[in-house]
Amino acid sequence: MKAYLRNQVAALFILMPVASAMLVLPGTVMAQPAAELRSLQVTSDDGLRAGAELEFTVEGTPRGQAQLRIPGVPRNIVLKETERGEYTGRYTIRRQDRISPTNPIRATLKVRNRTVASNYSFPAGMANAQAGAPVPPAPALKIERFTVAPIDRIEPGAELRFSLNGMPGGTAEFDIPGVVEHVPMREVRPGVYEGAYTLRRLDNLTPSRPAVATLRVGDRSVKTTLSQPLTADAKPPVIRNISPRDGEAIVDRTAISVSGTFDDAGGVGVDPKSVRILLSGRNVTADSEITAQFFTYRAVMQTGRYTVDVSARDLAGNAVRKTWGFDVVIPVGAAPTTVPLQVTSHANNAVVDGRTTLVRGRTAPGAVVDVQVTAVAALAGLFGVTQDVLTEKVQADANGDFSFSIAPQLPLPGARYEVTLVSHKANLKAETRLVLFQKQG
Structure with a gap:
């Protein structure tokens, strides 16, 4: 009889559903409920356009933690349980988001130590509206000022x-x-x-x-x-080291160089595009070499009187203008009034490196040439620090050739070397100038 009763109780327990809690044996542990996702609803006030607000509602197991992951959105969207088993949240689409209606929405629900995830699709109407609607262009990226x-x-x-x-x-x-x-x-x-x-x-x-x-x-x-100057510059630049000098008479049939340097110490520098050079009223700007530091025009000139008119502006708009004149003469049978003097190794306004520079020239045989070299160093992009580099006398050989060396004491890129040469022989003399620039960088 006892064996029969034991068999009947065992049969009754086996027929009961596993999920039922109506019979719990002493010493056993209750099974944790499985996390379950039942549905996801998505609504929008403007499709999937930038600025539209998306509202999400997930139904699932209560007392959990729910979140969504949408490809093209850089962060997860966390949902809050607003009613038992109902989780809601909102997200406003940003302009930089890249949401495609064909990509799935990944929903995840965690209940205690159980996690369940499922993929959902955007509603078909929302996807069609996004596909057919023109995407407004992003506002132009620009710097106002x-x-x-x-x-x-x-x-x-x-x-x-x-x-x-x-x-x-x-x-x-x-x-x-x-x-x-x-x-x-x-x-x-x-x-x-x-x-x-x-x-x-x-x-x-x-x-x-x-x-x-x-x-x-x-x-x-x-x-x-930047379109404005760095300094409150109200001082115009200065034109220096002009060649030929004002009133000079040149006895030469070869090409003559008309040149000068710009000095805007303390200012913002000369604008090369503003420079204009007139030679006896003729505009020779296009045929000249022009930089922010100097200008040079070379040409073969006939005998006569020439006037030079140079104008320029610095980058702050301050204007400078300089005019002067010189003569080209070819005396016939007249006694010379000067000795010849010519620099042969470097053109005026030439650029040299920072090493020792050898300068060669030609004058009357046996003449003595006084050499003076001054360096004007570039400080923070401007000319301002002046130093005497060389003062000496050199004598020309039997052919009239002479030379001297400039050893820079201020080896700074952009330094300017102003060279003054005066040749003496008997009671005659001649003077010329040479400007050299040290290579930048």
């Missing part, structure tokens, strides 16, 4: 403070060509970026190569060049 707070003088220790106005939420930086690159600018207000740089002693700041700003937003970037 790039400025600098002008300083009194460009010199070591001076601080250049730059400001940029453009699209907010980006990253900005500026470069000063030949000086520094990738200086970051901080966004101090929405769309306003600021950055600064302090000039060092050996910075070779060239006013003709202005600062450049870069603004990046997402995968797009835009650049602009």
Whole structure:
């Protein structure tokens, strides 16, 4: 009888569902409920366009943690349980999001130590609306303004403070060509970026190569060049070292060089595009060599009186103009009034390297030539520090040839060497000038 009853109880337990909790044997552990995802609903107020708000509702096992992952959205969307077993959340589509209606929405639900995940699709109506709707173009990325707070003088220790106005939420930086690159600018207000740089002693700041700003937003970037001068420059440049000198009489049938140098010490430098050269009223600008430091025009000229008219502006708009005259003469049977004097090894305004430079010339045989060389060093891109490099007398040989060497004492890129030569023989003398520039960088 006891054996029969045991068999009947065992049969009854075997027929009960495993999930039922109506019979629990002493010492056994209740099974944890499995996490379950039942549905996902998606609504939108403007399809899948930028700025549209998506609302999600997930139904599943209560008391869990739910979140969604959408390809093209950089972060997971966390849902909150607003009612038992119902989880809701919202997300506003950003312009940089790349949501495709064909990509699945990955829903994940974690209940205690159980996790379940399932893929869902966007509603067909939402996908069709997105596919057929024109995508509005992204707003043009541009820099509205790039400025600098002008300083009194460009010199070591001076601080250049730059400001940029453009699209907010980006990253900005500026470069000063030949000086520094990738200086970051901080966004101090929405769309306003600021950055600064302090000039060092050996910075070779060239006013003709202005600062450049870069603004990046997402995968797009835009650049602009500074259009204003770095200094509050109200002083015009000066034209120096003109050749031929004013009133000089040239006895020569070969090509004559009309030249001069620009000196804008303390300013922003001469704009080469503003230079105009007139020779006896004829515009020879296009046939001249012009830089921010000098100008040179060479031509064979007939006997006669010539006038030179040179005008220019610096980058701050300050104007300079210089006029002078000279004569080309070919005396016949007249006694010479000067000794010949010519530099043969370097053209005026030539560029030399930083090593010792040998200068050759020709004058009357046995004449004594007084040589004086002055160096004007480039400091922070401007000419300002002057030093005597050489003062000596050299004597021409029987053929009239002479030479001397310039050993730079200021080996700085951009330094200018002004050479004055005066040849003496008997009671006659002649004078000429030569300007050389040390190679940049």
